Structure formats: C-alpha cells, structure tokens
Amino acid sequence: xxxxxxxxxxxxxxxxxxxxxxxxxxxxxxxxxxxxxxxxxxxxxxxxxxxxxxxxxxxxxxxxxxxxxxxxxxxxxxxxxxxxxxxxxxxxxxxxxxxxxxxxxxxxxxxxxxxxxxxxxxxxxxxxxxxxxxxxxxxxxxxxxxxxxxxxxxxxxxxxxxxxxxxxxxxxxxxxxxxxxxxxxxxxxxxxxxxxxxxxxxxxxxxxxxxxxxxxxxxxxxxxxxxxxxx
Numbered sequence: 001x002x003x004x005x006x007x008x009x010x011x012x013x014x015x016x017x018x019x020x021x022x023x024x025x026x027x028x029x030x031x032x033x034x035x036x037x038x039x040x041x042x043x044x045x046x047x048x049x050x051x052x053x054x055x056x057x058x059x060x061x062x063x064x065x066x067x068x069x070x071x072x073x074x075x076x077x078x079x080x081x082x083x084x085x086x087x088x089x090x091x092x093x094x095x096x097x098x099x100x101x102x103x104x105x106x107x108x109x110x111x112x113x114x115x116x117x118x119x120x121x122x123x124x125x126x127x128x129x130x131x132x133x134x135x136x137x138x139x140x141x142x143x144x145x146x147x148x149x150x151x152x153x154x155x156x157x158x159x160x161x162x163x164x165x166x167x168x169x170x171x172x173x174x175x176x177x178x179x180x181x182x183x184x185x186x187x188x189x190x191x192x193x194x195x196x197x198x199x200x201x202x203x204x205x206x207x208x209x210x211x212x213x214x215x216x217x218x219x220x221x222x223x224x225x226x227x228x229x230x231x
C-alpha cells in the first residue's frame with residue numbers, strides 16, 4: 001500500500017462526501033489482504049487528524065468537516081467488526097475524551113483497537129464530569145485511565161482531575177495516560193499535569209501500554225514503601 005497516495009485519495013473522498021468512492025477504496029484494501037487494524041491505524045487515524053487540524057485552523061469548511069467525520073465514523077464501526085481479537089491481557093482501561101465529534105471518534109477508534117489488542121475497555125466518550133469519572137475509577141479500579149483531548153481548553157480540566165486523584169489516593173496503582181492533539185502540540189504538558197504517560201497515536205499507545213505492563217505493580221510498591229516510611 002502506497003500510504004501517502006492512498007491517504008490523499010481517501011481524504012479527498014471524505015471531505016467531498018463521496019461515500020461510494022470512499023467505501024470502494026477501503027473495501028479494496030481489505031480485499032487485498034490488508035488487516036482492518038492497519039487501515040484504522042495508518043489511514044483512518046491520520047485522516048481524522050488532518051480533518052481536525054485543518055478545520056481548527058479554518059482551512060476546512062464545516063460542510064467538509066461534517067462529511068468527513070460522519071463517513072469516518074461509519075468506516076470505524078465497520079472496521080471494528082473485522083478486527084482480530086487477541087488473547088485477553090487481564091488489564092482494564094477506562095477511556096474518556098473531549099466533547100467534540102473528532103475527539104469522540106478518535107476515542108472510539110482507540111477503544112476498539114485497545115479491545116482487539118486484549119484489553120477490557122470501558123469508553124464513556126466526552127462530557128462526563130470529573131466527579132463522575134472519579135467515582136467510576138473508584139468503583140472499577142482500572143489498570144489504566146486514558147484521557148484523550150485535542151482542544152487546549154481540555155487540559156486544565158484533566159489537570160484538575162489528576163490532581164484530585166492524587167490527593168485522595170484513588171487507585172494508587174492505576175496508570176494515568178493522556179493523548180490527543182493538545183499533548184502532541186505541547187511537548188512536556190503530559191508530565192506537567194501529572195500524567196504517567198502520553199501517546200501520540202494508537203500505535204504509540206499500544207506499544208507503550210505493553211512496554212509499561214509492570215507499571216501497576218511498580219506504583220503499588222512505591223505507595224507501599226511510602227506508607228511504611230510514614231508509619
């Protein structure tokens with residue numbers, strides 16, 4: 001697959017609302033033997049990123065933006081049914097995102113890929129208040145709390161949530177991961193607001209979650225040692 005040429009072709013179909021051409025292109029990729037996971041990571045994700053960035057910079061009309069995001073949502077839904085489900089990892093992820101359409105779609109794409117990679121995933125989308133997230137985390141005790149955000153205005157709210165989680169010592173062994181446009185545009189922001197890790201793409205996220213598979217036990221040991229020291 002010539003990624004650059006195929007992405008350019010798909011992007012043109014998306015922003016023009018050409019549903020038939022877009023689905024024909026993607027189905028031809030599937031028929032050629034390219035896994036749906038690869039199509040999602042290497043085409044759908046960068047196409048969505050292009051749509052969002054161009055629209056944010058007033059370089060794409062609302063009409064083109066809506067054509068593209070609606071088409072991509074249908075494609076992401078159909079791709080998920082084609083994913084190969086890997087063996088369960090016995091690790092759970094709670095995923096939240098910003099309230100806008102591109103963020104919701106990006107969150108869905110990430111949730112689907114994580115689930116296919118063996119994680120148990122809960123995806124609530126956007127618009128969920130911090131107190132509800134905190135209560136859910138306390139009840140579910142996930143291994144990973146993943147928050148995806150592309151807008152600058154989302155960062156302060158995520159910082160506040162992380163600060164609260166740290167202050168009340170909710171799920172001390174839980175890994176807090178952030179991702180999305182704002183964290184890609186501002187290097188070091190993830191660490192500044194107290195996240196354990198940031199990821200720039202679904203592939204980056206899955207690679208890092210695997211490489212940090214022992215973070216839960218490591219953080220638990222740190223908390224245990226701190227408790228002993230305080231005693």
